[in-house]
Amino acid sequence: xxxxxxxxxxxxxxxxxxxxxxxxxxxxxxxxxxxxxxxxxxxxxxxxxxxxxxxxxxxxxxxxxxxxxxxxxxxxxxxxxxxxxxxxxxxxxxxxxxxxxxxxxxxxxxxxxxxxxxxxxxxxxxxxxxxxxxxxxxxxxxxxxxxxxxxxxxxxxxxxxxxxxx
Amino acid sequence: xxxxxxxxxxxxxxxxxxxxxxxxxxxxxxxxxxxxxxxxxxxxxxxxxxxxxxxxxxxxxxxxxxxxxxxxxxxxxxxxxxxxxxxxxxxxxxxxxxxxxxxxxxxxxxxxxxxxxxxxxxxxxxxxxxxxxxxxxxxxxxxxxxxxxxxxxxxxxxxxxxxxxxxxxxxxxxxxxxxxxxxxxxxxxxxxxxxxxxxxxxxxxxxxxxxxxxxxxxxxxxxxxxxxxxxxxxxxxxxxxxxxxxxxxxxxxxxxxxxxxxxxxxxxxxxxxxxxxxxxxxxxxxxxxxxxxxxxxxxxxxxxxxxxxxxxxxxxxxxxxxxxxxxxxxxxxxxxxxxxxxxxxxxxxxxxxxxxxxxxxxxxxxxxxxxxxxxxxxxxxxxxxxxxxxxxxxxxxxxxxxxxxxxxxxxxxxxxxxxxxxxxxxxxxxxxxxxxxxxxxxxxxxxxxxxxxxxxxxxxxxxxxxxxxxxxxxxxxxxxxxxxxxxxxxxxxxxxxxxxxxxxxxxxxxxxxxxxxxxxxxxxxxxxxxxxxxxxxxxxxxxxxxxxxxxxxxxxxxxxxxxxxxxxxxxxxxxxxxxxxxxxxxxxxxxxxxxxxxxxxxxxxxxxxxxxxxxxxxxxxxxxxxxxxxxxxxxxxxxxxxxxxxxxxxxxxxxxxxxxxxxxxxxxxxxxxxxxxxxxxxxxxxxxxxxxxxxxxxxxxxxxxxxxxxxxxxxxxxxxxxxxxxxxxxxxxxxxxxxxxxxxxxxxxxxxxxxxxxxxxxxxxxx
Numbered sequence: 001x002x003x004x005x006x007x008x009x010x011x012x013x014x015x016x017x018x019x020x021x022x023x024x025x026x027x028x029x030x031x032x033x034x035x036x037x038x039x040x041x042x043x044x045x046x047x048x049x050x051x052x053x054x055x056x057x058x059x060x061x062x063x064x065x066x067x068x069x070x071x072x073x074x075x076x077x078x079x080x081x082x083x084x085x086x087x088x089x090x091x092x093x094x095x096x097x098x099x100x101x102x103x104x105x106x107x108x109x110x111x112x113x114x115x116x117x118x119x120x121x122x123x124x125x126x127x128x129x130x131x132x133x134x135x136x137x138x139x140x141x142x143x144x145x146x147x148x149x150x151x152x153x154x155x156x157x158x159x160x161x162x163x164x165x166x
Numbered sequence: 167x168x169x170x171x172x173x174x175x176x177x178x179x180x181x182x183x184x185x186x187x188x189x190x191x192x193x194x195x196x197x198x199x200x201x202x203x204x205x206x207x208x209x210x211x212x213x214x215x216x217x218x219x220x221x222x223x224x225x226x227x228x229x230x231x232x233x234x235x236x237x238x239x240x241x242x243x244x245x246x247x248x249x250x251x252x253x254x255x256x257x258x259x260x261x262x263x264x265x266x267x268x269x270x271x272x273x274x275x276x277x278x279x280x281x282x283x284x285x286x287x288x289x290x291x292x293x294x295x296x297x298x299x300x301x302x303x304x305x306x307x308x309x310x311x312x313x314x315x316x317x318x319x320x321x322x323x324x325x326x327x328x329x330x331x332x333x334x335x336x337x338x339x340x341x342x343x344x345x346x347x348x349x350x351x352x353x354x355x356x357x358x359x360x361x362x363x364x365x366x367x368x369x370x371x372x373x374x375x376x377x378x379x380x381x382x383x384x385x386x387x388x389x390x391x392x393x394x395x396x397x398x399x400x401x402x403x404x405x406x407x408x409x410x411x412x413x414x415x416x417x418x419x420x421x422x423x424x425x426x427x428x429x430x431x432x433x434x435x436x437x438x439x440x441x442x443x444x445x446x447x448x449x450x451x452x453x454x455x456x457x458x459x460x461x462x463x464x465x466x467x468x469x470x471x472x473x474x475x476x477x478x479x480x481x482x483x484x485x486x487x488x489x490x491x492x493x494x495x496x497x498x499x500x501x502x503x504x505x506x507x508x509x510x511x512x513x514x515x516x517x518x519x520x521x522x523x524x525x526x527x528x529x530x531x532x533x534x535x536x537x538x539x540x541x542x543x544x545x546x547x548x549x550x551x552x553x554x555x556x557x558x559x560x561x562x563x564x565x566x567x568x569x570x571x572x573x574x575x576x577x578x579x580x581x582x583x584x585x586x587x588x589x590x591x592x593x594x595x596x597x598x599x600x601x602x603x604x605x606x607x608x609x610x611x612x613x614x615x616x617x618x619x620x621x622x623x624x625x626x627x628x629x630x631x632x633x634x635x636x637x638x639x640x641x642x643x644x645x646x647x648x649x650x651x652x653x654x655x656x657x658x659x660x661x662x663x664x665x666x667x668x669x670x671x672x673x674x675x676x677x678x679x680x681x682x683x684x685x686x687x688x689x690x691x692x693x694x695x696x697x698x699x700x701x702x703x704x705x706x707x708x709x710x711x712x713x714x715x716x717x718x719x720x721x722x723x724x725x726x727x728x729x730x731x732x733x734x735x736x737x738x739x740x741x742x743x744x745x746x747x748x749x750x751x752x753x754x755x756x757x758x759x760x761x762x763x764x765x766x767x768x769x770x771x772x773x774x775x776x777x778x779x780x781x782x783x784x785x786x787x788x789x790x791x792x793x794x795x796x797x798x799x800x801x802x803x804x805x806x807x808x809x810x811x812x813x814x815x816x817x818x819x820x821x822x823x824x825x826x827x828x829x830x831x832x833x834x835x836x837x838x839x840x841x842x843x844x845x846x847x848x849x850x851x852x853x854x855x856x857x858x859x860x861x862x863x864x865x866x867x868x869x870x871x872x873x874x875x876x877x878x879x880x881x882x883x884x885x886x887x888x889x890x891x892x893x894x895x896x897x898x899x900x901x902x903x904x905x906x907x908x909x910x911x912x913x914x915x916x917x918x919x920x921x922x923x924x925x926x927x928x929x930x931x932x933x
Contacts, residue, residue: 022284036197037190039413041363042446046850049363077190091188095180098814101822102655103187104363104413110188132858136850138363138414139655141821142861144814 008069010035011079019066026050026061028069029076037077037107041136048135051108052076058115060134077107080114089152089159090114099148101139109135113149121157123149170879173736175668178814181660182679183411183653192411195367195381196443203369204233206432206442207286208425209276209293210451211268214521214843215302215315218266218275218295225292226278231285234435235293237276238264241431244397245320248421248489249526251389251629251691258327258488260320263397263427268297269317269486270521271843272451277428279440302521304840306460306481309520317486317519327484327491327517331499334512335569341475341510345466349546350477353461353539354910356835357483358826359453360528361855364413365444366453368426370433377404378430383412385419385652386692391684393422394430409682415654416826417527417886418454420694421489425452450848454526455836457482457494457517459535465508465543471553471561473508480536482517482525489526491517496628498532500571505537505581505620506544506562522838523845527694529826530889533621538911541617541894546907554598555898556589556616559782564620572627572776578872580780580806581618588616588804591867592784602903609792612799613903617895618782623874623883624774625695632773633701634688637666637709639717639766643737643751645670645677647706650690651698653681656885657815658698664811665703665878669710670717671734672751688769696883699811701774703878708770716766721754723761777874779882781805783824783891786862787899791922794915796900798828798862801892806871808882816884817866823888824864829856831893831911 003018010033017032026043029035029052038061041049045063052061053075080088090113093099100106109132116123116131123131128149129142137145186192223235241263248261268275276293280286303309303317309325322329342348368382378400384390387407395405412419425442433440444452460481466474480499484491499515548558563581570576588594597614604610624631636648647666653659663677670677681687690702714734721739722729731742739754741747757763786800803820810816826834833854837846847853873880893911901907906921 030197031199035190036193039194039364040196040443041365041413042850044446044849046446047363077188081189087185087188094188095184098178098181098657098818100184100187101657101818102363102414103184103192103411104194104655106187107190129858129861136363136855136857138361138416138826138855139822140818141823141825141864142858143821143864143866144818145858 004067006066006070008071009073011075021067023066024062025064025066025069028066029061035076035078039104039107041104048112049105049108051111051135053111053115058112075111077110080110088114089155090117090148093148093152097144097148097151099140099144105135105137109137109145116149117153117156121153121160123153173668174664174674175811175879176813178812179660179664179674181657181815182663183659194364194411194413195369195383195409198369198381200369200371200439203439203441204279204281204436205283205286206277206279206429206440207283207290208274208428209290210272211275212271213268213297213299214271215300216268216297217300218268219298220296221276222294223276226289229285229289229292231281232278232289233281234279234432235276236264236428236431238266242397246393246397246422248487248524257492258321260318260488263424270523272523272845273486274424274452277432279432279436302843304520304522304838304843306483306518306520309518317521325519327488327519328495331495331515332513333499333503335503336510338475338477338510338512342466345474346469347467347547347550348464349543350462350464351543351909353463355459355535355538356912357455357458358830358834359450359455359836359853360416360418361853362414362416362419365446365449366419366423366425367443368429369439369441370430371439372434372437377406379406379408380430381408382426383419384409385415385654385694387652387682387684388650388689389420389692390422390426394427397427398430407684409652412652412654416529417531417694419654420527420692421454423452446850447848450836450853451523451845454489454524454528456528456534457484457491457525457532459483461535461539463539463543465547467547467551469551471548471551471558473506473562475510476502476508477512478502479514482532483522484517484519485522485524486519487524489524491525493628494532498536501533502536502540503569504564504571505540505618507564507568521843529823529886531886534830534890534893537619537890538893542897542909545898545901556585556594559616559618560585570776570778572622574776576778578777578874580869580872581620581782583869583871584780584782584804584806585618587867587869588782588784588802591804592802594784597786604788609790611789611791611903613787613789613899613901615785615895615897615899615902616782617891617893617898619887619890620778620780621696621883621887621890623700623777623779623877624697626774626776629691631691631697631701632771633705634690634769634771635702635706635709636688636767636769637706637713639713639755641755641763641765643676643755645672646680647677648680648687649702650687651681651702652693654693656819657812658693660815661699661811662703662706665706666710669707670714672737676737696885696887697774699881700777700877700883701772703881704876705770705772707878708772709768712768712770713766716768717751717754720764721749724754724758725749775876777808777876777882779805779807779884779887781887781891783895785892785895785899787896787903789900789903789918791904794918796832796913796918798896800863802865802867803888804867804869805884805887806869807884808873808877809870809880810868811881813868816868819884820866820888821864824892825856825861827889827892828896831896831913833912835912
């Protein structure tokens with residue numbers, strides 16, 4: 001099958017790959033771009049493990065053709081750190097609260113939680129639960145994930161307030 | 167237990183594996199891409215029981231991009247254990263890699279390797295299989311009928327997987343004669359699946375010397391090594407099994423799966439690495455489930471609630487192969503000797519083959535089923551006798567010295583403490599006396615229930631387990647722990663590092679853990695049975711203690727002191743009574759005064775006996791009498807785990823177990839069409855698990871009520887316990903809410919509505 005030349009930005013870096021037209025964004029990220037942080041839990045859009053951000057919107061990367069990401073900006077878990085020596089507040093909070101057990105759902109949940117907090121740094125418990133309703137975690141009982149998102153949201157809101165004051 | 171001023175153990179230190187998980191750098195099996203790698207796929211049967219008359223792979227083999235096709239003609243004819251525990255008291259050898267027979271809908275009949283997954287998938291369609299259908303059975307009653315088709319040639323016959331497990335203590339007839347109240351009834355449970363997030367996956371690669379390197383997501387890497395070596399005819403040092411991070415297992419990733427053998431064989435034939443990854447559908451079809459069960463339970467009670475006799479017959483549905491059925495039947499049946507003390511018991515446990523997917527090991531291993539029934543019937547008895555359900559359990563809870571299911575006297579009995587503590591924390595009395603209506607919605611009825619459990623921290627005596635650990639002190643004072651225990655997500659490696667750091671007297675950060683390479687780490691029986699912290703932790707503590715002696719001996723030589731006068735805390739070695747004299751571990755280990763640098767290593771091996779953890783779960787539910795939907799609103803799980811090593815990790819285990827238990831009780835059931843064996847909901851949309859919106863508030867309470875001398879500083883297991891008590895707690899709370907008793911799981915909205923209709927008819931009849 002003829003391959004498609006695809007150019008898009010992944011975590012701020014311009015990438016150029018050749019993929020078959022039927023390739024999903026998920027397989028392309030994992031196998032062509034070499035970023036395996038995004039996981040394949042079901043490949044049919046049910047589990048949310050492969051959630052990435054495309055042009056600022058969370059999507060199931062398994063349900064999106066790579067070709068549809070032509071020219072897009074894609075953010076994966078590997079792009080969450082502001083710099084190599086610093087973690088995103090969500091990553092810190094996930095570690096502190098034990099929100100990651102087997103860790104397979106974690107990349108997708110981190111991206112979804114980032115989207116949630118980017119929209120609304122201080123979500124209610126109901127909003128957190130609703131925001132994560134498309135992401136399956138089978139290990140934690142979600143409780144620790146909720147705790148981590150609340151903690152990260154508060155820190156992000158405080159940091160934002162501090163930067164506004166400064 | 168020695169009195170100990172803990173510096174690391176008991177604290178929620180940063181997990182060792184977690185930074186990789188939150189950055190996406192952690193490698194799971196599917197993240198390994200080898201040059202030249204091929205993709206394997208399995209052709210699955212679309213019939214539940216048949217003999218393969220012929221299988222034609224010529225069109226598949228001719229398809230461009232296909233490199234190999236294997237059928238039963240091409241694989242070693244070695245009967246193997248699906249559940250490969252060579253030290254187990256009973257396990258079944260009833261599987262071939264491929265055979266000229268299929269025993270369940272979805273069983274593999276051929277395997278393809280191709281240059282892409284898509285080509286492999288297309289080639290599967292080109293394989294032509296001609297089946298001769300055989301009569302099939304899809305439930306344990308049909309499978310046990312005298313004229314049932316025999317599914318296996320091995321085993322004791324009559325579709326039994328093993329001879330019945332029969333346990334008798336005391337005099338059951340006398341016990342019933344002494345009873346003021348006798349209750350009996352049937353109980354039943356569906357087929358929940360573990361549904362770990364990472365589908366089963368493996369990668370096989372052979373080198374020029376004929377050595378197989380095998381990456382796989384398994385809880386039992388040494389069992390994989392042993393079974394692969396046995397079936398492929400290789401010495402153990404020619405099979406290297408690697409597992410780094412894994413995306414959950416919950417017990418079910420203990421088995422040796424058909425695709426693992428086939429992946430190795432395809433790679434050998436193609437002389438290229440091959441990867442085989444289950445689709446999500448295949449994790450249902452070819453994974454492992456909990457055992458569906460049917461059970462008859464009869465118990466006698468005195469007026470004061472005391473149990474006088476228990477008579478139980480349980481049948482576990484094994485599915486097409488034995489897998490863990492021997493273990494599940496033994497553990498599940500024996501569990502009914504205990505929890506609530508009863509002097510007279512007569513128990514009969516069976517596992518029966520049917521033409522359905524394979525039931526295997528799953529968190530709560532046979533006990534989920536028995537304690538569900540026992541705890542519901544205890545609740546019924548309390549109601550009939552007019553005794554508070556929590557008080558009823560306190561009166562009957564197992565105590566010190568009672569004989570445990572393992573046959574050993576119980577050392578440390580945490581159940582009474584868990585119940586008493588939970589009564590206060592949950593405000594049991596206040597809630598049970600509260601209004602059951604909801605002012606916001608007249609259709610809602612609230613209810614409160616309790617369930618209890620006890621569970622062993624290890625598979626002993628069913629398996630003669632051994633925990634092993636090796637600890638190395640590097641020249642700079644940093645420490646490396648080598649363990650064969652898999653990290654399936656529980657945080658066990660962190661707990662092991664904490665134990666080593668605590669015992670050795672070094673900072674937690676100076677201990678790193680090496681795991682998951684059978685060529686390097688000490689032999690391990692596998693990460694299961696809630697035993698890693700208990701069993702491997704004890705071995706790690708032994709190794710660390712020996713290493714500490716050797717480090718102190720070396721330091722003593724440098725300090726010109728006697729070793730017994732030295733102590734090591736936080737990596738600093740000091741001399742008793744001489745505050746000025748000290749060495750860092752780094753200084754002690756390095757070269758000086760003609761003493762060369764030294765590399766110290768120590769190992770520990772630990773054979774466990776048996777200890778039990780305990781829990782009482784308190785639950786609030788809200789039942790919508792119009793829709794039948796049961797909402798679990800609040801859970802207070804109270805657990806005794808001996809000594810807690812890492813509180814947050816232990817809480818996480820408990821909360822995750824509650825999530826799975828809520829699913830089992832209310833929504834999860836992998837449904838098989840009982841007319842043809844076909845799977846009806848093999849996917850994450852149709853198989854309903856609790857999601858974020860479904861989770862209740864959980865207020866986890868961990869007690870250190872009954873430490874066990876067998877575990878490090880008294881630590882016991884926690885992984886399986888939380889899934890056991892939540893089920894009956896919910897069922898009992900539902901009864902409290904709407905006055906309807908359910909004897910099965912899952913309790914669906916349809917069941918609730920039907921139950922309410924039945925009750926209304928009964929109430930009308932009574933009026």
